[in-house]
Amino acid sequence: MKAITLLYHDVVPSWNFTASGFPGADASIYKLEFSEFQRHLNAIRSVIPRCSTASELGVHACSALLTFDDGGVSAHTHIADLLEALGWRGHFLVTTNWVGKSGFLNPSQIRDLRRRGHLIGSHSCSHPERMSHCTREELDREWKNSVSTLSQILGEPVSIASVPGGYYGRNIAEAAAEVGIRTLFTSEPETIVRVVNGCRVLGRYTIQQGVTAATAAAIAAGKVLPRYRQFVYWNLKKTAKLAGGTQWLRLRKWVLARQTFASHGRSVRGGWEP
Numbered sequence: 001m002k003a004i005t006l007l008y009h010d011v012v013p014s015w016n017f018t019a020s021g022f023p024g025a026d027a028s029i030y031k032l033e034f035s036e037f038q039r040h041l042n043a044i045r046s047v048i049p050r051c052s053t054a055s056e057l058g059v060h061a062c063s064a065l066l067t068f069d070d071g072g073v074s075a076h077t078h079i080a081d082l083l084e085a086l087g088w089r090g091h092f093l094v095t096t097n098w099v100g101k102s103g104f105l106n107p108s109q110i111r112d113l114r115r116r117g118h119l120i121g122s123h124s125c126s127h128p129e130r131m132s133h134c135t136r137e138e139l140d141r142e143w144k145n146s147v148s149t150l151s152q153i154l155g156e157p158v159s160i161a162s163v164p165g166g167y168y169g170r171n172i173a174e175a176a177a178e179v180g181i182r183t184l185f186t187s188e189p190e191t192i193v194r195v196v197n198g199c200r201v202l203g204r205y206t207i208q209q210g211v212t213a214a215t216a217a218a219i220a221a222g223k224v225l226p227r228y229r230q231f232v233y234w235n236l237k238k239t240a241k242l243a244g245g246t247q248w249l250r251l252r253k254w255v256l257a258r259q260t261f262a263s264h265g266r267s268v269r270g271g272w273e274p
């Protein structure tokens with residue numbers, strides 16, 4: 001079984017990056033301006049008839065899914081309406097320690113999204129910087145508590161999740177499977193669906209600023225070249241991360257801080273990937 005899953009984050013009006021999701025330049029590069037996101041959806045709609053959901057996996061030979069990480073409030077204020085206008089539903093993965101905080105979904109908004117047919121899942125409690133480096137006890141806590149929080153909000157079991165920070169390891173899937181997560185999205189740019197202890201593990205293609213609507217549509221349609229480009233870039237970055245360890249996060253913070261000073265004269269908060 002194969003699935004093509006796109007990884008989006010927040011969608012903000014008028015380039016107001018503080019309107020939704022985590023603050024800072026390192027988070028903003030993953031946020032799309034509202035009209036740009038509209039262009040992405042229109043381009044995707046022009047090449048595939050509809051986007052699927054995790055509950056439909058296996059029905060079609062190869063499905064395209066849309067996921068939105070972090071739990072920013074734009075899921076409710078902007079994204080859901082646009083998806084529903086096309087008859088599509090999204091997967092909203094929520095970082096539960098931020099539920100109800102400024103820029104993030106509150107419990108009633110989470111319930112409303114679910115009532116409208118969208119899928120709600122965990123994006124951990126605390127958004128660890130390098131989740132694959134967490135101890136088993138930490139992983140158990142991140143999944144168990146976040147799934148419990150969302151299940152209480154929704155009044156139903158929660159069985160999907162996504163890995164924060166881009167650091168995936170089999171240990172993360174094993175801990176997720178233990179608490180009943182049956183679909184786990186990573187940031188690995190791949191289409192193959194793996195199964196770890198009964199949990200389906202799906203890769204995703206990250207859409208950040210600079211990825212054009214045409215490229216997003218080509219990825220959703222299964223075109224090889226844009227997916228291969230992202231695969232090569234991701235694995236080069238992964239090699240640098242492995243070699244650099246925490247130095248990688250410090251270097252990333254330093255580079256983004258220089259970019260932010262150059263463009264806005266402001267600093268950013270510390271090494272973090274959504």
Ligand SMILES: [Zn+2]
Pocket residue numbers: 069070123127164165273274
């Ligand atoms: Zn995230």
